[in-house]
Structure formats: structure tokens, C-alpha cells
Amino acid sequence: MSETLTGAQILCRELLAAGVDVIFGYPGGAIMPFYHALPEYPGLRHILVRHEQAAAHAADGYARACGRVGVCVATSGPGATNLVTGLATAHMDSSPILAITGQVSRPMIGRDAFQETDIIGLTLPITKYSHLVQDVSELASSVREAIAIALSGRPGPVLLDVPKDVQNQKFEYEPSRTAIPGTLTPGANPGFPGSLDQGIQEAAQLIAAAERPLIMIGHGVILGNAYAEVRALAERTGIPVITTLLGISAFPESHPLHLGMPGMHGEVHVNRAIQHADVIVGIGLRFDDRVTGNTAAFAPRAKIVHIDLDRAEIGKNIPVAVGLVGDAREVTRRLVQAVEPRNCETWRDEIQSFVRPRADAFSGDLSPESILASIYEVTGGHCTIVTDVGQHQMWVAKHYPYERPNTHITSGGLGTMGFAVPAAIGVHIARPDESVWSISGDGGFQMNMAEIATMVQEGLSVKMAIFNNGYLGMVRQWQQFFHEKRYSCTPIWSPDYVKLAEAYGIAGWRVENRGQLADVVQRANAHAGPALVEFVIAQEANVYPMIPPGGSLSEPIEAQPAAAPAV
């Protein structure tokens, strides 16, 4: 049965039909018909952000936390362009978000109308799909198609640009019954001869013959919900597991087979294991340059088995011996069936001999490690950590003991400072029953701290930790190591964060020594409502070890260099 609805109403109906229950957005001229219709659909909760970038990051955080499409809405022109960083972040980290932008009315398009931008053109390289809706008759199918594309295969952001007059256009709406397709069925990989089964046999033979095998897992294991399969593969073979930055929490860190994070700030023994490995089974990762360092010197002895949903990733960054295209869960499950049980004890002992005592990276007694340990103890691990970008992000990645799947959310590929606070809003909405801590540096926090107001207005109980060292710390560290300690433009002033919290009417604390730590973290975590904790840490704390950019994994910097090396 059909009924006459406006484009704006159809948009709301289709979002509800797709299971959307929250929208992060900001109204404006060209999206006003949509906002006019919104109160008729109380099933769509709207979170009013303070900047559209935050809407995109919040939708991203939401999508990563619950696996459903995250929706953000903005008006045309500046509203739409403010989404761009969030879309690029979601694109690099394969996060399914739908951006709906208002556009000027169709007769005005192409005439440089007020608040007109070609947002489709602007976002083409950072979306999986984008579409300018030309007529109300195609609106419903466009929404369905866009959401299906965002969620199918390797997830990613999509954008629908809806002219204002299309939102107002009336149409005889008939809900279609098109189902949203699920993930792609794994199949034969045309890039490599032979079937998936043959590839799995080849991979199993490589694993059986290997003396020093490793498993490296990335975000694909989380997106594909392949935790049990990866664990079964590791336990059946005794192969140690390395988790990339976005793979963190896909394998319990207390597990005896867990090794740690590889790459630029990976532990020395993890990187040495990679350099000594003869077979690496990579699952759902893309061998990013922060993981490999200099690719020519990466894992020189290893044959690579690469499992990825996206066939364009196979062989993109490093040469691959066996490429297996398909869903991480299904392909790993079949690989588990194909491998013979074995034990890698000698190899694991060898890796243990690579372990170095941790460099004394922290001065002062309020070390980043002690703060993270305190958050873990207070929350009992029932907590999702959302990090920003920089030193604190690496400290969390290295020192927070993740046990539960998908409890570590960060901007990995794009490295977007300012991500944590708004993304934590989305995570909190997806996971209202557990603590959500955003952790930022003093630089990244100041990029999007206006979102405290969003938390207050919407009653969102996000906990915000600020690691304040008075510097843009990671850049300062690079300046220290590679730019003759010339701290150009990295000292950064901060407001009084406790007073800032007070101004917003939220709870706020400053922690300056270890004695205050447990009590404050406990009180912040238990506080009903948003809470902010500033941790004053040593100004020149560094992240060790570090592979210089473009360097080999075999050549880490393990402590402050006496003189800056030439890079």
C-alpha cells in the first residue's frame, strides 16, 4: 500500500527500515526539510554535535562499536565540507558510515548558489559510493543501495547528496522489500591461479613446513568477527600472534601466544620475530608502511600468506606467496581445518630470547603506563578505550592489557587528531552499559573539545582522559630524534581543564602524581555523567622503541639517541 510522503519523510522511513536508531548531525538551510520531518519519527534519535566533523567521527565510532551503519547528517556547503575528514578517516579504516548532505535545490545546482559545494566531487576518492539524488522517485532505493554498499564486502563510507527541493518533493511511497545484502561470499581469487581450496592447501603446506611461522592480524579480524577462528588457528599450530594497531583486542593479550604490536613503535622482540620468520600468515591487515617500515627489508626470509576480503590488498604493499580472498572468518575457519596440529615451542623460545628489558622511557612517577593500569583496574577491563593520535595512542596500544574483542577504537590509517572525543560519543551510544574512556593528548583534545557540550546536552556519560605534556608530543619526539631537537611550533598551551569542565558543568579533575591516581580514576569512572581527567605527565616522555620512518624493522631506536641520526 502506498502513501504520499515528502522526500524528507521517505528518508526517515528508509533509515528506520534499515535499522538506524541514531543520527549524528547539524541542521542548516539545505537540509531543513529533513529536520522538519525528523520529529515525526521518534525512533530516530538525533545527537546535535557542535561541528559536523564530530558527527562523522561519532557515526564512525558507533559503527565500529556495533557493526551497524553509522549515520551523519549535514547541510550543504560548509556543513558538507566539515564532514570530509571524518569520511576520510572512515575510508582508511573501513568503517561503514552513511553521510547524508543537503544540497541546494536542483535548479540552483552549478550556479555557485549560497552554500553550494560539489560534495560528490570533493569526496569521490574517500567514499566507496556517492550519489546525487536527482528525483524523489529514486530516493528510497538510493538509501537502500548506499547502506548496502557501506556494509557489504570491505565496509566503508558512502554519501547521499539530497537537493532541498527533492526533500520537499511529494511521492507515492511504497516500502520495497529489498533485503540488505550481507558480507560477500568468499570465492575463487582471479588474481591467483586456482581455487580458494587449492590456496588453502598451499597455505597449510607452508605452515606445516615452517620453522618460524607467525600470525599477524588486523582490523579485518574484528570486522569479520573471526576471533574464535584466529584463536583456533593459533592454538592448533602454536604459532604466535601479532596484532597490528587496528587488530589490537582481536586476540586476548594475556594469551601465551600473544606477542604484541609490530612496526614503527612495536616491541623489539615482535619486530625481530618478523625479521626472523619464514612464514607469515596475515589475516585482515594491509601491511601498512607503519607496520612494515622499509618494505624491501621487511620479513626478508618470510613467505607471506595473505587473507583479505579485498583482493586489491593482496600483493599491494608486499609480495605474497599465497593470496586468499574472502571473509576472514570463513577463510580462517577453512584454514584451521586444513592445518595439521603442531607446536612451535623452539621458535617461541627463540622469540623469548629477543625480549629486551623495557627502556626507561618515562620520567616522573605519573607514567602513562601507571595511568592505563589504573583505568584497567578500576573498570575491571569492562571498558572500551577510544584513542586519538600521537604518543598516548602508542602508549595505549602497547601497555593497555586488552582482553575483550573490539574494545580498542582508534584512527589508524588516516591518523586523525581530534578523533577520540567525538568517536567516543558514538561508542558510548552503541555501548551504553559499559564505561567508555576517550584518551587524548592535549593537542588532539583541544581540536574537538567543543563536543563536551554535546555530551552535556544529550546526557552522554563519556569519560575523557587528557595526557597533558604541554607538547604536540609525537611531533616533538620526531623533532628530538630527527630534527636536532628544534622544537618548532610543538609547545602547546592548554586552558585550565578543571575550570573548563566546570564551565561546561561536568566533573573534572587534575592528576599530578601517582598518589591521586586511583582515587580520581575511580571517581571519574563512577560519576554519572561526562567526566574529564587531566593527567599531567612528563614533558619529554617518549615512545620507545621506534623505527625511524622508512627504516628497517631490524634497526630500532631503543632509548634517547646521544646524537640525532641522519635520516
Add this chain to the structure above:
Amino acid sequence: MARSHAISVLLDDDLITFNRVIGVVRRRNIAIASIAAGASQTPGVSRMTFILQADDASADRLVRQLQKSFGVRHAVMFPAEEAVTREIALIKVRMDPADRAAFLSVVSQFEAAVVNEGAGACIVEIAGAAARTESCIQALERFGILEIVRSGAVAMRSAEETDPAPAPHNPSEAVL
């Protein structure tokens, strides 16, 4: 080692897909010799042909990225030297009546044709492999070239090998 590759793309016949495909090629910083676009054997599906200089691995990466782009039905690459490649060029040449005999002899030598003639100038059409077009242009230079329009090369791998016909539009398959 860089060599000449033909990349043949079947794509939805709409400008946004053209734009997306061009964007995928552009952001990989590969030197493009020519681009041609036109209809394919399937209504609603266009064919774009790129001739580019790249090493095999870079060209292969590009094709895989194209294959997963929304709106791309099929993308394939093959060495340009081993393929049948053709382009058409229109060359406007200054025409001095005194040079007419010499000019016509060049035109016939390259199996080109005079397709339009006016006072003091004429348009020569030549179709064929790019190398022949280049030689023809060189030979016509002494008469004075006023304008050149080239179509860019279209390419087919061989008479034996036919790319599969594009599948019906299905978003869950088009995007990997």
C-alpha cells in the same frame, strides 16, 4: 621496468563513474599516454581505454583498484605492443596551392584522406596505430600544421581473447 600497458575498463555509462575511474588512475601517479572513451557492446555500459607507462606491478595494482570501484563492471590490462591498438586523428594543415601535389603524395603514402577543404587549409584524417599517426604528423609538418585532434587509442587484446560480457548491475558484487 616501465612499459606500455593498455587498460580496458567496462563501466556504467554515467559521469560519476567516469570521474571515479579517472580519480583512481590519477591518484596513483602513473604517466598516461592516452585516454579514449565510448560505447561498448552492451547498452548502458561504456568502455574506457587507457594507454599508460608503468611497471607490471603498478599496472596490476591499478587494475585491482579499478575492479573494486563502484560502477566498474570489468577491468583488464594487457601489453599495448601485443594488442591491436588504433586511434583516429584529424590534422588541419595549411594549404598552399603550389604544394598541393607534394601534400597529396604524403596523404596517399600514409593512406590518409582529405575530409574537408577550404581556402588555404584542409583537414586530413588518419586512422591506425599511434606510431603511424606520429609519422604522418611529422611528414605533414613542412606544410604547416594548424591544429591536431586525436581520439586516443582504443585497444583489443586479440581476435581469440574476448573479455567477458559485463554482468548485470548488482551493487553487492560491484563493490568488493
